[in-house]
Amino acid sequence: MAQPLFGMLHRPAGAVRRTGIVLCTSWGTEYLRSYRGLRQLAQALSHSGFPVLRFDYSGTGDSGGDGRSARVDTWTADITLAAAELRTSTGCDSICLLGLRFGALLAQEAIATGAVAASAIALWDSPPSGEVFVRNLQQMDEALNEKVSQQRRRRSQLPPPARDELLGHEWPEGLAADIGRLPGLRKELPGRVIFVSRDRTPPDSVESIRLPDAGHWSDVERIHSPWIPGPSIRIVAERLADGLP
Template identity: 40%
Template sequence: MGPKLVSNEIRSEQRDAKAFFIGSEAEQLFAFYHQPVGTPRDLGFVLCPPHGQEAVQFHRSLRVLATLLSEQGHPTLRFDFRGCGDSAGDHDDWSLENWTTDVGLALDALKERSGVSSLGLVGLRLGGHVALKAAALRGDVHAIVAWDAVVDGHAYIDDALAQHENMLARAHVRPDMDPERRTRKELLGYAMPGSLLGDLGGIQMSDLQVAPARHALVVESFPEFPQDELVQRMQELGVNVIHERHANPHLWTWVEDFARVHIPRKILDAIRGWALRQQQ
């Protein structure tokens, strides 16, 4: 029943979602707009993906989540950050500043297409940090979901490096000695420009100085990276926060089967239920 249900959701997503591009011709972001089913609700959501291998692993989960939200009336938009997926740009465009701008463009596109007056964000891991940052800068986000958001940049990098070393220990590869690429680092099969590493290393809890939204759901599935400090910080800023723990540390761990995807249904249902309870 589980796989069949997911299959039905994917077919629904493919039928009802509209693909389009956001932004100027030179900086286009690829996006899908999931139209609300039935009576539209006045709260729409933009989904912010994680980065690198995590984005591959959770691509289908975001598709399913977008379907779940739209089926209960929430206009929903998912997109690729610049330089990622099918969006314009390359590795040199990777920066937290650029991606924060991208979230703003996606929110504006959602508002223009749906007509909602209340905006919501769902962000996973690095996408969670970017969503929090963008929401705090805008000041008009009503509800936000931070799913295992990156709140400590050094811990995030250290974990990725450890997983990368574990991957290389299992692989039959030789280091890339091309001098043109030796200034770049690589993590789990993805180039990692030094400028982005600098951005990531600077992520810390004190970055959050303004309430990102009126209501927030903090989802914690990776016990090694607790979200308690984020919850406390948002409470101090006056946010109505709910903290849910769904321990599943394997969700964010590199596995040799690079095509493996994750659909943590309990977490998706928790997000859907929380979204339904949000009121103006």
């Protein structure tokens, strides 16, 4: 049975735009780090007249379900549900998916497979590919385990991690392969594609927003630190308000 999803709808202030924006969050530790930051982004976008929906994927955050059954297909279907919910709730007639990190890969998948008809997609700090994202998480996991082991005395070591957990989050068998199949920046996505990053440069043909803030996504010291890049949030909200109806 489908589990209920948790979402937060930000109704637009002032003149209402035709485009609704679905925020597609990242995975695990990145999801936790960016929760408040994505809320601030949603508020900034809604103040510019966009209806915005944030939500938690199945088996994560406040949504129903167990993370041990997490799969890419399920989460892509969740994006489809979120987009439909935003249309129904607000009457917006076009959709922009804004994906952060892993969420950018999922958002592309949702559009490329035809699960979501979107007029635009913004890819914020999108990993070069799903495979690179998985490898980065695995390296972070090793670094975190090493750090925790070094910090603790011999008698207070944590039990070894189970095979199906990573960085303190569920990592069921098959998920790595699922994510590893997701490509990086896809060619021929319908609609407008906006690349959002401080450190990565897209091909010339792709519109981009250059950010002042680093995400520190590969820094194990920041794995539990909040991601609230105020200046970048303001820039992204302004640029999207300039370009989307």
